[in-house]
Amino acid sequence: MNANNEGDGDGIQSTKTSFEIIHALQDIGPARLSEIASHLDFAESTTHRHLRTLQDLRYVSREGERYQIGLRFSRLGRAAQTRDPAYEMAKPHIQTIAEKTEERAQFVAEDHGLGIYLHVETGDRGVHVGFGVGRQIHLHGSSSGKAILANYPREYVDEIFDRWELPALTENTITDREELYEELEAVRERGVAFNREEHVEGVNGTAVPVKRDGKVLGALAVAGPSHRLTGDWFEKELPNMMLATANELELNLTYSTPGSADDHLVE
Amino acid sequence: MNANNEGDGDGIQSTKTSFEIIHALQDIGPARLSEIASHLDFAESTTHRHLRTLQDLRYVSREGERYQIGLRFSRLGRAAQTRDPAYEMAKPHIQTIAEKTEERAQFVAEDHGLGIYLHVETGDRGVHVGFGVGRQIHLHGSSSGKAILANYPREYVDEIFDRWELPALTENTITDREELYEELEAVRERGVAFNREEHVEGVNGTAVPVKRDGKVLGALAVAGPSHRLTGDWFEKELPNMMLATANELELNLTYSTPGSADDHLVE
């Protein structure tokens, strides 16, 4: 909830540098020291020291003379995906939706003003867009995002819009604040959000929020080719099915014990 | 392949500190500044600065006054799990095995001398031990680990044993080097590894290596209650089924295009 206008000047420099290197590895894949250093325009000695540190931590490993992301990150990724047990409880519902609809079903949560795919189930017919688990998306251009934003206080929505702005992802993306506020108002009333090729050309979507004692946890969403997601199926039946699923999930959430055990072994 | 006896003295201190804080959050869950600081015995001001830096990076977020792991880590976790496209290709085979056997099936890869669960499919009857995706295990005490080690050069195996030692995980764990070398030799000949309650009491397992042009990528494994995994089923039929699956997977691997596209959006 802090406006947090990008602490660019302060913060711990070497931590940022280490993560820049990690991001470079994430982006360009296995790479040699010199590639990484020149890619980021860092001194090779500096890059080397960071890589060695990250290697000691097991967050970077090497295959011969190339550095790459360490598998240890899958542990942290998992920790993120399960930081709230509710996220895991959404998974079977996503699977059900994917089976029933034969379309791509997703569970999206918000963090730092972005949407993050926590579960993705691509039915046999489901569209294969390049958005897998862990992917981060702008909230204003997706059904899930709108379902979430619609349940946030206006001021927080504003912070998010300030921070990430409203880039046009396709020519249908709503990029006008006032228009978006109205859209969110409508979503709040209907309880359902739609996305008509606002995120990716040729892809429609619809989403419903998932709440736990009043607070939004994320959104269940379905995405598919715009030619298949049309008419009553898209506007009525699909949303109703999803509302029912969300409702069921919400019941699970309220009646489940909030505790969750986890053991520690090799860290 | 570097012996790398824990660079404890050198390395970039602040990067290590940042990750210590991240690990604390991973372990103790959402926590306040003062808890984290006292848990790690760091000054609060220092802890605060690291947390703010990590927050700027979106790797830490706050719920009210508690800090927690940021969902952004799921992206890195995903990057790790897909750093080799072969890992993903193993997934459907794991599902098949889980269905056929009705036991827990896993795909494990090695990094930094540890085994890491990359896919876990728990059949309906499958045992629920606390080892999910991302979990790190000692190689010497699991069937997957032994299947992998059996295909490594002796010197590398030694490095791993030196680094992680051979703790007794249960009273059945093989903790003697010579005995382990012999066991690995047998695994290499048979092409199959067994685990008879060496990792967890009451849990047996069997694993086969998965190779791509001669190099081990990981292992397919099945684990289940020791009373169910016995006799010919455990020692013959199950291994044969898994060998067949691994073989099929290996064929997929050799005849698939090594390239893989990935797009970049919000990072």
Next chain:
DNA sequence: GTATTAATTCCACATGGTGGAAATCGGTTG
């Protein structure tokens, strides 16, 4: 209102991160 507790900011000091230069390593070639 005041007391209490925790989070945040400030600050002076010296730790330790930095990049250029030198040394080492691993191949390749004459």
Next chain:
DNA sequence: CAACCGATTTCCACCATGTGGAATTAATAC
């Protein structure tokens, strides 16, 4: 076998910047 790369790794001196104690602010209870 020696000379020569290209790349990685280590060294080193400078000073940027990370550090923890103390002061300040914020939040909440009394």
